[in-house]
Amino acid sequence: MINTAIDDKSPYTSGHCTRVPVLTMMLAEAVNQTNIGPLKDFTLTDKDRRELKLAGLLHDCGKITTPVHVVDKATKLETIFDRIHLVDAKLEILKRDAEIAMLREIAEAQSDVGRSETASKTYAGRIAQLDQDREFLRHCNVGGEAMSEEAQQRLLQIATYQWRDAEGNMCNFLSENELENLSIRAGTLTAAERGVINHHIDITIKMLDSLPWPAQLKNVTEYAGGHHERMDGKGYPRGLTREQMSVQARMMGIADIFEALTAKDRPYKKGKTLTESLTILGKFKLGGHIDPDLFDVFIREKVYLDYGKQFLSPEQIDEVDLSKIPGVNLGA
Numbered sequence: 388m389i390n391t392a393i394d395d396k397s398p399y400t401s402g403h404c405t406r407v408p409v410l411t412m413m414l415a416e417a418v419n420q421t422n423i424g425p426l427k428d429f430t431l432t433d434k435d436r437r438e439l440k441l442a443g444l445l446h447d448c449g450k451i452t453t454p455v456h457v458v459d460k461a462t463k464l465e466t467i468f469d470r471i472h473l474v475d476a477k478l479e480i481l482k483r484d485a486e487i488a489m490l491r492e493i494a495e496a497q498s499d500v501g502r503s504e505t506a507s508k509t510y511a512g513r514i515a516q517l518d519q520d521r522e523f524l525r526h527c528n529v530g531g532e533a534m535s536e537e538a539q540q541r542l543l544q545i546a547t548y549q550w551r552d553a554e555g556n557m558c559n560f561l562s563e564n565e566l567e568n569l570s571i572r573a574g575t576l577t578a579a580e581r582g583v584i585n586h587h588i589d590i591t592i593k594m595l596d597s598l599p600w601p602a603q604l605k606n607v608t609e610y611a612g613g614h615h616e617r618m619d620g621k622g623y624p625r626g627l628t629r630e631q632m633s634v635q636a637r638m639m640g641i642a643d644i645f646e647a648l649t650a651k652d653r654p655y656k657k658g659k660t661l662t663e664s665l666t667i668l669g670k671f672k673l674g675g676h677i678d679p680d681l682f683d684v685f686i687r688e689k690v691y692l693d694y695g696k697q698f699l700s701p702e703q704i705d706e707v708d709l710s711k712i713p714g715v716n717l718g719a
C-alpha cells in the first residue's frame with residue numbers, strides 16, 4: 388500500500404522499492420546455498436524469507452515524506468521546475484543590454500565610422516561570450532560529472548555579471564541560491580537537500596517502529612533500518628558497526644547500493660554497466676562500507692549476473708573480468 392503511494396509520487400523510487408527486495412532475496416538465497424567461507428552456516432527458513440522480503444519492500448517507506456523535487460532532482464537548478472530557464476531569461480536581458488549599449492554608442496558616434504565599427508565589434512564579442520556562458524551554465528546544471536576547480540572559478544566570475552532587476556537595482560547575475568546549486572561539485576543535491584534525502588531513513592525506522600509486529604516479523608525494522616549503515620560505523624542514521632548489525636541488514640545495504648548503481652530509470656543518471664558497478668562495490672568492500680563476506684558471495688555465486696539478466700538492458704551486461712574488480716577474493 389505504501390509502495391503504491393510512492394509509485395504515484397515517484398515511479399523511479401517505486402522501481403527501486405520493487406527491485407531491492409528481489410536482489411536482497413537473490414543474495415540471501417546465494418548465502419543460504421553457499422557451503423564455504425565464513426557464511427557457510429547461514430540458513431533461511433520460510434519465516435526468515437517472509438520477514439526479509441517484507442523488510443526489503445519497506446526499506447525506503449520513509450521516502451513517502453521526501454519532497455518529490457528533492458527525491459527526483461534531475462538538475463542542479465531544479466526546484467519545483469528547472470530554474471535554468473530563469474538563468475536563460477537573465478542572459479537574454481544581458482544581451483539586450485549589450486545591444487542597447489551598442490546602439491547608443493552608434494547614435495552618439497553619428498558620422499564617426501570608426502567609433503561605430505568599434506561598438507559593433509564590442510557588441511559581437513559580448514554576444515559570443517554570453518552564448519558561450521549559456522552553454523557553460525547549461526553544462527554545469529546537468530551535474531553528470533565532478534566539477535573542476537577551473538569551472539568553479541568561471542562560474543564565480545559569471546555570477547558577478549551585473550543586471551538591473553524589476554525594481555531597478557543592479558544585482559549579481561546569479562542569485563546566491565542559484566550559485567550555490569550550480570556550484571555543487573558532484574551530483575545535483577546541495578548539502579541541505581542531501582540532509583532531506585537522508586532523513587527518509589529516520590522516517591522509515593519511525594514508521595516501522597510504530598507497527599505492532601507479530602513475533603515472526605519482529606526483525607523487519609532492524610533489517611530495513613540498517614541499509615545506510617556502514618561496516619566501519621561511519622554510516623547513518625545510527626553509526627552502527629558490522630558487529631551491531633544482522634547479516635540480513637548488511638545484505639540489504641549491498642542490494643540497495645547495487646540497485647542504485649545499475650538503475651537505468653533515474654532522471655539524474657544513466658544505469659552503469661556490471662563492470663562499473665562491481666568496481667564501485669569492490670571499492671566499498673575495501674573501504675569498510677559494505678560487508679566483505681557478503682560481497683564475496685555476491686561475486687562467487689554470480690548474483691550480479693542473475694540480477695542483471697532480469698533487470699538490466701543488454702548493453703549494461705558486459706563481460707566482467709573479475710581479476711580487475713577491486714576486493715575480489717575468489718579463493719574463499
Ligand SMILES: [Fe+2]
Pocket residue numbers: 446447587588614615
Ligand atoms: Fe534508503
Ligand SMILES: [Fe+2]
Pocket residue numbers: 403407446447614643
Ligand atoms: Fe533504498
